[in-house]
Each structure stands twice: as C-alpha cells, then as structure tokens.
Amino acid sequence: MTGGLAVYRLCRYFSAAVLLFYGFAKINGAQFTVLDSELDKPMGKVSGFWLTWHYFGFSPVFGAVIALGQIVLALLLCWRRTTLLASCIGLGMMTVILLIDVTYGVDFQGTAMASLTAASLGFIVAQHRGELLRLFWTERMAEQPPTPRSRRVAKAAALTALLATAGAGSYWIANENNRLPTPLDGAWSVTGGRYQSPGTDQPLDKVYFERNRAYMAVFRFGDQSAQHHFEVDPSTKTLKIWEHWLHKSDPIFAGTYKFRGDDHLLIEGHFNRSGSPAQLELTRAPSTR
Template identity: 30%
Template sequence: MTETFSQSCSSLFLKICESTLGILAILTSFTFILNFVPASFLHKYGHYFHPLLIGIVIIAILGGLVYAHLWHEKENAGAVNSGIRHAVLQGVIRYWLAYSISVYGFAKILKTQLQSPEFNLDIPLGELSGFALTWYYFGYSYTLAVILALFQVGGSILLLFRRTTLIGVMVLLPVMVNIVLINMFYQIAAGAFFNSVIYTISLTFLLLLDFQKLKTAFWDLVEKLPRVSDKSGLLKNALRVVVIAAAFCTIQYYVVTAKTDTVLKGTWKVEKLIKNNHPLGPVAWLTDSKAWNKVYFAGWNGCAFSPNPYRYKADESLTGSYEFDSLKNNIRFVHPSPSYADKRMDTLVISVRNRTPKSMQLHFVMNHDTIEMQLARLR
C-alpha cells in the first residue's frame, strides 16, 4: 500500500491538480470575509466580485503549475518529502470543503437560505425567475431543507477525518452535482454557481485519489450467488434490454393513446362575453361567477374558465377535462355538476367557430343560458 501511494505521488499531473486546488482553497477562504461586511458595501462594490473570482482562478492555476513543477523537480532530486506535502495539501482541501459546504447546510437550518421575500409571493408564477422559483420550491418545506442540510453538514464532518474522507465524498458529491445542475439551469447567482462548481471538482479529485479502492469494491468483487442464465448470457442480456424497453413503451403507449390537445392549448382572454343575447360588462365577474375573463386549455391537465382577470383560483373557476375534435370543431368539456353533493359529472358540448391561431369564438348552452364568447390568445 505504501509503495502504491508513493508511486502515485510521483505523478506531475497529480501535483498540479492538488496544488491548484490547494491554492484555490486558500484564496477563496479570504472571500468568506464578505459574509460579514455590511450589505451597503456589497451593493456598492459587488460589481467587482465576478472579476475577483476570475482572478482567483487564474492565480490558482498559474500558481499550481509553478509550484507543482518546482515540487516535481525537488522530488526527482530526492530533496523533498512528498508524502508530507500531499498530506498537507489534501488536508487543506478537505478542511476548506468541510467549512464551505457546512456553511450552506447551517444556512438552511437557521433559515438564512431558501427564504423567499414577501414581494415574490405576489408575482405571477409565469413571471418568476428560475432563482425565485427554486428558492420558493425548496423553501416550501423546512423539513426537506433540514434533511438536505444534514447531508451537507454530516458529509462535511466526515471530510475532517482521513479514515472517513471517502465516505464523506460519496455523501456530498451527489448533493453537489445536483446543486451544480440547479445553479446552471435555473440561473442562480454567479457566485453560488462558481462555488458549487469548484466544490464539485474538489470532491471529484478526492474521490479519484481512491480510484483503486473504488474499482476493487464496485467492479472487481464478484457476486458469490450462482448465475441464473444460459452459459452464453444471451438470455440475461436480452432480459436487461426488455426491462428498459418495457419502461419506455409504457410511457410511449400513454403518449400515443392519450388524446392530447395541441391546437387550443394555451391561455385565452375573453374579449367579449354574451349571455342570453346580453353583453356582459368588464366588471360583471364581481357579481357573476359565470362572467369569465380567461379560459385556460392545458391539454391533459384539463381546462378552466376563470372569472377573475388578474389571477386564477380553482374554487372560483369552472374546471374539468376536455377533448377537442378538430374535424367537427367542437369541444367536449366534462366538469362537476352544480350540485357537488351528488358527485356527478356533466358533459358540455362547445361549438368552436372562426378559429385561427390567435382567436376563436365559443358557443354553448349551460344551465339554460346561451353563452357566446370571443377569445384572443394571450400565450
């Protein structure tokens, strides 16, 4: 074991990676002071933060290359104890990761992270940024936030001990990969994205240091149970393909057979509503629940007629499922009957006229009321 480790320590590439990450850890540690400066300072000088991060990365890479080259030359000359240097640098990386990641864990527990400002709650869902959506989604359940925090803090504690470093890495790496993807595709702040990337790279580096252990544990060890297959293994391989193919075909069957509307799907504004040959005014919805102002066609998620022009609430709206027949130009709308106690469903046939991609007219009779609606597509 000692011989194997000393051989791996002679790799210049290992030294470059280790030195770069070690310098990066030291330099980024100085940025933690920003957590304690007044908010006014960050607002005034925050625009310098991105160039600072880029500068730190450049210095770490250049410093890592220079330090690793000098170290490698001294090692070849027998003038340096590489084992101690590896231990120190890996220790710096482990302790830096433990502090950095556990900070995010405690932020979730102490509710300084994943807390949405009150004004976000009054923004329409479709107008929220990816950052606001993510914060509200993960902050909706404090229990989930604590569970995520326990993984981050627990994994960080494991990093502080050499014997449990590999376990800590295996706990934290899936969490950090998930956070990187969220930060990338939901447009989370650049600083958070930068941190998540370098933490993930550093954890991956620590994981690969034990590549031989992982290969032995997950690849080389042979299961002791007897084989249940033909000698060639063709039957078992075919069964493996069938299992995955069956999963795909299950959903594909639903997609093909489900009657999904793609023509009407979207949000429509009611520009004109006529009930029993009497036009309804723009504020009629305040006293008449059938004075609809918006119609939502959402495919297999159903359909909703909403009286409120400013926001949608299910208990105020007429909701149900629908099927659109493009040949007959009509909609079969199935909705709960007015008497909810009997739990029956009513079917309403709606005639669609003068349909274009941007507008259409709906005509139907509901509870002895003749309804005519002129719709314009919003989105």
C-alpha cells in the first residue's frame, strides 16, 4: 500500500465519520438547538453564531433533510464506486458550512472540524482531477466546434448588457425604491409624553422610522406593533403619518418635529384628528448595526 493510497483511505473514512456524527447530532438534538436566554434577546443583540443556529433549527424539516444528506454522503464514501460522487457533493456542502462558520463566528472546535473535513474531501477530489478535467473540460471542448468570432462578440455584448441591467436594477430597488432617507430614520424610544392607539393594551414606547423601507414607520406598544405610512418635509419640519403603509386614506397624525441635538426629537401635533395637541419626546436608541 502506497502512502498516497493510505492517506486517500484515511480521508475517506475520516470524512465519513465526521458526516455521520454531525448528521446524527442534528437528528438527536445535539445541534440546531437554541438557549432560552438567547431567544429572549432582541435580534440586534444576538451573536452571529446563535442567529445562525436559530435560523437552521427553526424548521425541523430543514434540519432533518441536512442530517439525512450528511448520513447518505457518509455511507457513499465507504464504497469506492461512489467515493468521487460523494466527495464532490460533500466538498461543496462542507465549503458552505466552513464559510458560515468563519463569517458568523461559530466556535473554534466546529470551525476546525469543518476545515479538516473540507480538506479531506478536497484531497480525495484532487486525486481524481484528471477524470474531472476530462469530463467537464477536455471532452466538452472536443465535442464543441469552434465558435465564430461574431457569435462570441454578440454573446459578450449580451452578457455585458445583462450584468449592467442586473446591477443597475438592483441598485435602483435598494436606493430608490426601498430607501428614501429622511432626517428621522432610525429607532426611537418614547421618553416623554403619551400616546395609546385604539385596540392596544399599552402606550407607545418605540417608534421606528425605517431606513430600508421607504415611507414605513412602525409603532410598538409593548408586545404589539403596527406599520404606518409617514412622510417628512425637511424644509418645513412637518411630519404626517397614515394608518396603513403605502396608503394615505386614513391619517393618524399631523404635526411638526424638532431636533434637540442628534439624539433627541420632539414631535408636536394631533393624533387621530383629536382637537387637543399632543407632544412626544423621543430619544434615539443605540445602533444595533
């Protein structure tokens, strides 16, 4: 037995063992479970690791499918005929897992194990590089006749137009459709004054003028919240709010706003067309970005 073959076998069975372990860990509840103390945190304060763990564990079906896939790949690695197939699929899976581990701050032990498994599968795939090169490149090139220059130019122009359209379109959606910056954008806590909407159990305690959703304001009343439509005129310092986002048929507030420094905001006006004026003092909440 040569040294290369020994390493090849070691990589096969090591990768199979790791995939089996993590596959059954998901089925038995050792992975994708979240602490109650983490579930009680505001999303903006949750670490990348627990956010990822909660996301993947939110759907039991998703976790079961991933677990089943890992178990099947582990078994396929144990047969020579299916080793290359399992290694190619497994390498893609482990590369994505490793990317998540690194970028979301998963613990060192999990990241190290994902790195070793990805490296082992990469070693197996590398031993078959000649076969893969022939399958995906050499034979394909031999089968295809040379492409005329005019066709290559036309294809390059079409791809360039597609890239430009996709880039410009998504930029417009993000910066013109989704966002319409206003001086009020951000999260604010109500620190003075009182407003309670009909149908709510508690008074208004948080106001969100959403930066990433043009015209959207969210009022939070304890555990309850409501989305509203708002518009601001910075030249006159006026603020208007309507009952439903993107609909201006039911106004609930009309008045003015005034800043006291960068983090304090005073809103004065009338809620729900009431005759008596209302005044709210808002303090900017710490950024969670």
